[in-house]
Amino acid sequence: MAFQIVIIPCLSDNYAYIAHDLASGATAVIDVPEPGPILRELAARDWKASHILLTHHHSDHIDGVEALAAATGAFVIGAAADANRLPPLDLAVAPGDVVRIGMQQGQVIDVPGHTIGHIAYFFPEARALFTGDSLMVMGCGRLFEGTPAQMWDTLGRLMALPDSTRVFSGHEYAATNARFALTVEPGNAALKTRTESIDHVRAAGGFTVPATLAEERATNPFLRAALPEMKSALGMQDASDLAVFTELRSRRNGFRG
Numbered sequence: 001m002a003f004q005i006v007i008i009p010c011l012s013d014n015y016a017y018i019a020h021d022l023a024s025g026a027t028a029v030i031d032v033p034e035p036g037p038i039l040r041e042l043a044a045r046d047w048k049a050s051h052i053l054l055t056h057h058h059s060d061h062i063d064g065v066e067a068l069a070a071a072t073g074a075f076v077i078g079a080a081a082d083a084n085r086l087p088p089l090d091l092a093v094a095p096g097d098v099v100r101i102g103m104q105q106g107q108v109i110d111v112p113g114h115t116i117g118h119i120a121y122f123f124p125e126a127r128a129l130f131t132g133d134s135l136m137v138m139g140c141g142r143l144f145e146g147t148p149a150q151m152w153d154t155l156g157r158l159m160a161l162p163d164s165t166r167v168f169s170g171h172e173y174a175a176t177n178a179r180f181a182l183t184v185e186p187g188n189a190a191l192k193t194r195t196e197s198i199d200h201v202r203a204a205g206g207f208t209v210p211a212t213l214a215e216e217r218a219t220n221p222f223l224r225a226a227l228p229e230m231k232s233a234l235g236m237q238d239a240s241d242l243a244v245f246t247e248l249r250s251r252r253n254g255f256r257g
């Protein structure tokens, strides 16, 4: 049965998501940058938020939680490892746990790197992966707390999911990420095509989420660090996968789109 997912732009470039299980009416909100746009969308659809799923503790993902929980009575779920710096949780989960939203079951995946204690939620039946600021469309989150090795492991865990997985990330950074990717792999034909389509979508005011994992594998430089073509593009033919990932992440930090 379907899990209907609505994209809610918040703040300047954040995304929150509403995921509605048609069979039961259970409705999850994934990350709450601000309550207003989410409450308006819920009201317009006559849906009642039953759950709030949090990916990580940064304020642009949690600032609206208290207001949304107070307005809806939604049950707040987040990482046990981060319970001390998340809003009060009704359920603290650990990697490997399963969260149930009506008939839908979501797997909790450990995705440290951007922060420690960052989790993602994967709903296999809906092929939906909510990544917060770990894997992003054509990019990955900045390493505020974790090491390159932790983020590389994180991306490896996510890359093990099926190609058809739809990635719902926490921000709209695709256009800048694509510009950066082109500086690294100017000869990647799939990347050129995708950059054009991203520019089209953005010019029309559309969203670049969700992206499929297959598209990401072909064009997201951070998922390509182990590939010989990426290593030669960087002149790092003999380097380890991790060294290549580390170099990419450091170049991205210095990139001003």
Ligand code: ZN
Pocket (backbone or CB within 6 Å): 056, 058, 114, 133
């Ligand atoms: Zn963040």
Ligand code: FE
Pocket (backbone or CB within 6 Å): 058, 060, 061, 133, 170, 171
């Ligand atoms: Fe963020």
